[in-house]
Amino acid sequence: MCLAVPLKVVNIEGNTAQAEIEGVKRTIRIDFVKDVKVGDYVIVHAGFAIEKLKEEDAIENLRLIKEVTDALK
Template structure:
């Protein structure tokens, strides 16, 4: 099973690399597949690569759904 998740860009390192955050966890990711990524953007992340920019409202809905499912199962969000 593959999972792509929305993450928020927190820092731009160079034109192909950024730091993204989800649930307080920060990770260095590749932005080589996208153009014009800025701090504050939400992107879909899969195996370390930002695949697509996503609307912030849609990202929040998806993250809220993940959090809801995690709390229902007792798993950490």
């Protein structure tokens, strides 16, 4: 099973970006997604952004992920 998570882009340098979730930053590649800008939310799988998301969709997705992980505790 694969998992992709929404991250918020906080810095871009060429085809590489810094993205974060809850203060945890990751370096990701943005080669596959057009017109990524700082502040955009992207779905990231295996270190690659694969799709842009609307902010409200990203927040809802993160809420649902938290709900599932909380239920597993």
